Amino acid sequence: MAIPFKTLKIIRIILILIPFILFLFLLNKSLVPKGRLEIDQKSPLISSLEPKDRVRDNVITGEPVYFDIKTAFPFIKAKIEIDYESNLQIYLGGLVNPEKWQYRLYPLKGKEIELNLKNFYFQKGKYRFMISAPGLENYPEGVKIKKIKIILTKNPFSLRNLFKI
């Protein structure tokens, strides 16, 4: 049976278009053209709290604990909302110098904080954050984290900042 060349060509074009569309979809997701990305604990972009032996059912029993935010490209600001149950003062901050294991921490006033991500270390598509609760060893009930919501912002994507990504 002779090969219907036209049909084969159409099939080939469709097969080539599928990964191309997939790539555009992934690029759009990663570039965040509007410059605003909202993520919560269910998102695959945020890791669970670590190390595991300091966290039990979203209750921090030992401090400090860490979590990562995974983004392919850096952002400028992060507004982090942490809904928690505890009378302790919570500090939140990010990794500044990985070689010295240095973190810059800020007290959490209310339940949200806005951080300038330019101060933090970004490599291999990750920002690393730390949650610290000094005096936690005297509170056996720990700090219950109900919700973590993060809003990352950067300049909206345009042809002018194409090479500044």
Added chain:
Amino acid sequence: MKNIIQYIIHDLFSISFFTFLSFFFLEYLYPGLITNYFNLNLLLLFCLSSGIIFMMMDREETFKRSFILKYYFFFLLLSFLTAVIVFRETSALGWIRYLIPNLSFFAIIFISIAIFKNYDSRRQN
């Protein structure tokens, strides 16, 4: 009909393989660009499956010969990608950084062509 299926499976294999390589390279350059939203292992699994099915099929000789140019193009592409990766990974080596990627580029091309020619001549005999 068999020929059509052969062509489609071959296309599936080559497109998924090229997509996997491109995505893998992009992921290397910008970690998270692909894997934050897509599981590359699924693509690799699909690529391997279509490749194995394609290898198991009885192919016509003319069909086989048409791939030789594609092989050369593929060797060129692989060598280039390797050179870029080597260039990125040897930043601490100073001026040798500019020498090693070029050497690796030509080494991979020559070795690939030599292996392929050896394989091709054995196949023809």
